[in-house]
Amino acid sequence: xxxxxxxxxxxxxxxxxxxxxxxxxxxxxxxxxxxxxxxxxxxxxxxxxxxxxxxxxxxxxxxxxxxxxxxxxxxxxxxxxxxxxxxxxxxxxxxxxxxxxxxxxxxxxxxxxxxxxxxxxxxxxxxxxxxxxxxxxxxxxxxxxxxxxxxxxxxxxxxxxxxxxxxxxxxxxxxxxxxxxxxxxxxxxxxxxxxxxxxxxxxxxxxxxxxxxxxxxxxxxxxxxxxxxxxxxxxxxxxxxxxxxxxxxxxxxxxxxxxxxxxxxxxxxxxxxxxxxxxxxxxxxxxxxxxxxxxxxxxxxxxxxxxxxxxxxxxxxxxxxxxxxxxxxxxxxxxxxxxxxxxxxxxxxxxxxxxxxxxxxxxxxxxxxxxxxxxxxxxxxxxxxxxxxxxxxxxxxxxxxxxxxxxxxxxxxxxxxxxxxxxxxxxxxxxxxxxxxxxxxxxxxxxxxxxxxxxxxxxxxxxxxxxxxxxxxxxxxxxxxxxxxxxxxxxxxxxxxxxxxxxxxxxxxxxxxxxxxxxx
Amino acid sequence: xxxxxxxxxxxxxxxxxxxxxxxxxxxxxxxxxxxxxxxxxxxxxxxxxxxxxxxxxxxxxxxxxxxxxxxxxxxxxxxxxxxxxxxxxxxxxxxxxxxxxxxxxxxxxxxxxxxxxxxxxxxxxxxxxxxxxxxxxxxxxxxxxxxxxxxxxxxxxxxxxxxxxxxxxxxxxxxxxxxxxxxxxxxxxxxxxxxxxxxxxxxxxxxxxxxxxxxxxxxxxxxxxxxxxxxxxxxxxxxxxxxxxxxxxxxxxxxxxxxxxxxxxxxxxxxxxxxxxxxxxxxxxxxxxxxxxxxxxxxxxxxxxxxxxxxxxxxxxxxxxxxxxxxxxxxxxxxxxxxxxxxxxxxxxxxxxxxxxxxxxxxxxxxxxxxxxxxxxxxxxxxxxxxxxxxxxxxxxxxxxxxxxxxxxxxxxxxxxxxxxxxxxxxxxxxxxxxxxxxxxxxxxxxx
Numbered sequence: 001x002x003x004x005x006x007x008x009x010x011x012x013x014x015x016x017x018x019x020x021x022x023x024x025x026x027x028x029x030x031x032x033x034x035x036x037x038x039x040x041x042x043x044x045x046x047x048x049x050x051x052x053x054x055x056x057x058x059x060x061x062x063x064x065x066x067x068x069x070x071x072x073x074x075x076x077x078x079x080x081x082x083x084x085x086x087x088x089x090x091x092x093x094x095x096x097x098x099x100x101x102x103x104x105x106x107x108x109x110x111x112x113x114x115x116x117x118x119x120x121x122x123x124x125x126x127x128x129x130x131x132x133x134x135x136x137x138x139x140x141x142x143x144x145x146x147x148x149x150x151x152x153x154x155x156x157x158x159x160x161x162x163x164x165x166x167x168x169x170x171x172x173x174x175x176x177x178x179x180x181x182x183x184x185x186x187x188x189x190x191x192x193x194x195x196x197x198x199x200x201x202x203x204x205x206x207x208x209x210x211x212x213x214x215x216x217x218x219x220x221x222x223x224x225x226x227x228x229x230x231x232x233x234x235x236x237x238x239x240x241x242x243x244x245x246x247x248x249x250x251x252x253x254x255x256x257x258x259x260x261x262x263x264x265x266x267x268x269x270x271x272x273x274x275x276x277x278x279x280x281x282x283x284x285x286x287x288x289x290x291x292x293x294x295x296x297x298x299x300x301x302x303x304x305x306x307x308x309x310x311x312x313x314x315x316x317x318x319x320x321x322x323x324x325x326x327x328x329x330x331x332x333x334x335x336x337x338x339x340x341x342x343x344x345x346x347x348x349x350x351x352x353x354x355x356x357x358x359x360x361x362x363x364x365x366x367x368x369x370x371x372x373x374x375x376x377x378x379x380x381x382x383x384x385x386x387x388x389x390x391x392x393x394x395x396x397x398x399x400x401x402x403x404x405x406x407x408x409x410x411x412x413x414x415x416x417x418x419x420x421x422x423x424x425x426x427x428x429x430x431x432x433x434x435x436x437x438x439x440x441x442x443x444x445x446x447x448x449x450x451x452x453x454x455x456x457x458x459x460x461x462x463x464x465x466x467x468x469x470x471x472x473x474x475x476x477x478x479x480x481x482x483x484x485x486x487x488x489x490x491x492x493x494x495x496x497x498x499x500x501x502x503x504x505x506x507x508x509x510x511x512x513x514x515x516x517x518x519x520x
Numbered sequence: 521x522x523x524x525x526x527x528x529x530x531x532x533x534x535x536x537x538x539x540x541x542x543x544x545x546x547x548x549x550x551x552x553x554x555x556x557x558x559x560x561x562x563x564x565x566x567x568x569x570x571x572x573x574x575x576x577x578x579x580x581x582x583x584x585x586x587x588x589x590x591x592x593x594x595x596x597x598x599x600x601x602x603x604x605x606x607x608x609x610x611x612x613x614x615x616x617x618x619x620x621x622x623x624x625x626x627x628x629x630x631x632x633x634x635x636x637x638x639x640x641x642x643x644x645x646x647x648x649x650x651x652x653x654x655x656x657x658x659x660x661x662x663x664x665x666x667x668x669x670x671x672x673x674x675x676x677x678x679x680x681x682x683x684x685x686x687x688x689x690x691x692x693x694x695x696x697x698x699x700x701x702x703x704x705x706x707x708x709x710x711x712x713x714x715x716x717x718x719x720x721x722x723x724x725x726x727x728x729x730x731x732x733x734x735x736x737x738x739x740x741x742x743x744x745x746x747x748x749x750x751x752x753x754x755x756x757x758x759x760x761x762x763x764x765x766x767x768x769x770x771x772x773x774x775x776x777x778x779x780x781x782x783x784x785x786x787x788x789x790x791x792x793x794x795x796x797x798x799x800x801x802x803x804x805x806x807x808x809x810x811x812x813x814x815x816x817x818x819x820x821x822x823x824x825x826x827x828x829x830x831x832x833x834x835x836x837x838x839x840x841x842x843x844x845x846x847x848x849x850x851x852x853x854x855x856x857x858x859x860x861x862x863x864x865x866x867x868x869x870x871x872x873x874x875x876x877x878x879x880x881x882x883x884x885x886x887x888x889x890x891x892x893x894x895x896x897x898x899x900x901x902x903x904x905x906x907x908x909x910x911x912x913x914x915x916x917x918x919x920x921x922x923x924x925x926x927x928x929x930x931x932x933x934x935x936x937x938x939x940x941x942x943x944x945x946x947x948x949x950x951x952x953x954x955x956x957x958x959x960x961x962x963x964x965x966x967x968x
Binding site (some may be wrong): 180183187191194195198199202205208209212215216238239240241242243244245246247248261262265266268269270272273276280284 | 582591595597602603604605606607608609610611612622624632633634635637639641642643644646651666667673674675676684686687689691699700709710711720728729730742773
């Protein structure tokens with residue numbers, strides 16, 4: 001904060017060494033002790049701030065101070081103050097202006113400092129954050145590197161496994177081929193051997209046959225020689241002994257074997273074959289015609305499905321295809337009549353199958369288009385009315401929920417009441433009992449009250465009796481008293497004569513009243 | 521259900537005449553012909569040797585009895601009991617003998633399959649067919665009896681000869697594309713001949729009547745192939761059962777596979793019903809064990825059983841075959857279509873106690889019957905969709921779409937049903953045990 005001015009430029013001898021030392025003390029990093037020391041040393045000055053200022057500027061070096069201040073201020077770019085030589089004192093205005101400007105500077109500097117500080121903090125936190133993320137990313141990288149290496153390892157092992165399996169498979173295949181070749185070679189060998197053995201066997205059979213035939217011939221010859229008249233069929237040769245020949249099973253006579261017979265047989269055989277083929281062909285034709293009919297129906301149905309039923313059609317391309325289909329359909333309906341005529345014609349058959357295929361493809365594409373359109377429309381609907389409908393939807397939902405709640409409560413209440421209703425009349429006995437018990441209670445209460453009431457009544461009666469008795473007594477007593485009084489008065493009156501001894505003078509005066517009274 | 525009394529038979533030789541009127545049984549040397557309804561003996565014939573094979577002629581007028589050891593075939597007439605016929609093959613031996621469809625010719629296959637001799641009962645003509653093939657099913661007649669297909673093998677190649685049964689004229693002779701023909705079968709409509717290879721190669725060929733190859737089908741290579749084949753009665757389907765435990769159904773229009781039926785060990789299909797036979801032994805109190813009771817009342821030893829419906833998923837008992845032996849007991853060994861073409865019954869050899877019934881309309885599994893013993897024989901009713909089966913115990917089991925029932929054969933002693941077959945009217949069953957037969961008359965109403 002600026003350089004402390006050390007008054008080395010202007011050594012003022014008038015300055016006390018104490019003051020100088022104090023200044024120098026302040027110019028050094030002012031520790032509290034020094035400050036206190038300076039404070040103590042300059043006891044004359046009341047405030048600390050003043051002590052600094054007073055150290056800088058005194059009565060004597062005003063001009064130098066001003067000059068210095070002007071210098072400094074100029075260097076800062078502010079207007080200096082001038083010294084009014086007349087009075088030898090500074091005018092307050094420029095000084096205050098200067099001061100204000102200096103304060104402004106100071107404030108700006110402060111602000112800048114503050115900003116720099118915040119910036120510094122921000123940078124610090126950013127740096128911290130970046131460091132953290134850097135660490136994390138490094139860790140992640142490390143981790144992924146490790147995973148990668150692990151996976152590589154696994155892959156390598158699997159590759160090895162694959163290789164071994166492939167090798168094994170190859171070896172197995174080779175073995176199989178070897179075995180097959182062995183089998184085939186053995187088979188040929190066996191075939192050859194069996195053929196050889198078979199040839200031997202046939203030779204033996206031939207020989208045997210020959211021998212047997214020879215034997216038979218010899219025997220026949222012998223027998224012929226033996227007996228001229230009877231040709232005996234000896235036991236050694238094969239012969240049939242039949243009592244009488246049987247007629248043929250079909251009753252007809254046997255026919256001679258001639259070429260005609262052979263031809264007839266051939267003819268019969270072919271006839272049999274032909275009839276079989278004909279029956280088969282007939283059944284296949286029937287099946288074929290049935291299938292054709294089914295296909296025709298299918299085609300007609302498809303045409304009707306593809307033809308536009310409603311006036312509005314969704315999209316342009318669909319329209320075109322439909323029109324096309326309709327036109328083709330019309331053509332084909334015309335064709336079908338021709339087709340029925342030329343059923344067996346191959347062209348017609350191909351035409352039918354081709355047209356069916358075409359229709360089917362069209363139907364398929366139409367269906368796909370419809371599907372996509374439907375999904376699109378559904379999407380659009382959903383998007384367009386999403387904002388509006390959701391709110392409304394929500395409100396509706398809310399309203400419905402409220403209604404539902406109300407209804408539920410209502411129902412609940414109703415149910416309770418119903419339950420009560422049902423529960424009370426259902427047990428009449430208990431209800432009666434309950435009723436009874438309620439009335440009983442009341443009865444009891446009433447009884448109680450009656451009792452009380454009666455008691456009180458009795459009490460009152462009693463008291464009244466007492467009172468009347470008392471009144472009677474009182475009347476009696478009063479009467480008695482009155483009689484007494486009357487008697488006394490009488491006596492008094494009688495005693496009031498002058499001829500009464502003066503013995504009783506006192507009595508006379510009061511009696512006089514009485515007597516007056518009583519004298520009628 | 522009523523059961524008749526028991527009659528003796530030997531060699532499981534008991535056949536009903538094609539017209540359903542008579543029942544012929546062989547007891548050692550004797551041939552006993554009974555009226556089917558009354559079971560009275562109508563005729564009694566005596567042969568020269570114990571009869572090994574007996575067959576009715578198609579018009580129910582003649583019966584042939586073949587005695588392979590002696591190489592003799594004797595033919596008996598029902599109309600004329602005095603009439604007799606004896607065919608002696610001599611030292612050439614006899615391996616099999618059968619009627620021709622017209623009932624007037626007998627085809628004898630000689631030993632070592634050297635030749636097939638066609639003896640006529642009407643004329644003195646004798647025909648020989650050389651090089652017949654010795655295989656599972658080398659000869660088949662068409663259903664209408666007009667043609668006969670015979671498998672031949674010359675110079676290590678398979679051939680098929682088609683003969684006209686009228687006069688044994690060779691109609692067609694063509695090479696078959698099989699490696700080693702195992703069997704052939706005409707379709708019920710008589711126009712297609714199915715020919716299949718032996719189990720080392722899965723191949724089934726379809727030839728038309730005139731010898732053209734219509735189609736060939738092979739499901740897979742190398743593994744053991746076809747085990748059994750069956751035509752559906754309408755000729756619409758051809759069911760091929762193979763060693764991989766699957767049945768493949770081919771259709772008659774394209775001769776391609778339309779579906780395959782699997783026989784898994786765990787049944788998860790929720791539409792199928794699994795019937796499990798459950799035996800319940802009657803509890804016997806000690807006071808019941810009297811000699812009288814034991815001898816007369818055989819119900820003590822015979823266990824009652826009934827069917828219970830098992831919850832799904834159900835496990836089917838599997839017996840793993842021995843992999844080192846030939847002809848392993850695995851794969852579909854028996855297929856049978858019902859008469860109305862709606863059902864197919866199959867038996868998988870490594871699940872011997874189970875019988876699978878498939879619905880041909882929906883082409884899915886309809887029911888599985890799990891028995892307590894391996895299924896020995898199963899036959900469809902020729903009129904109705906009703907299946908009869910036996911497992912070698914004293915019960916006969918019946919399945920129909922309504923449900924299934926197990927019936928104990930109420931015969932004195934124990935009658936172990938080894939095989940059975942239906943009467944052509946579908947109103948009765950003939951049950952065969954080792955030495956006896958018993959008839960079972962069905963009632964008109966439906967069972968459980």
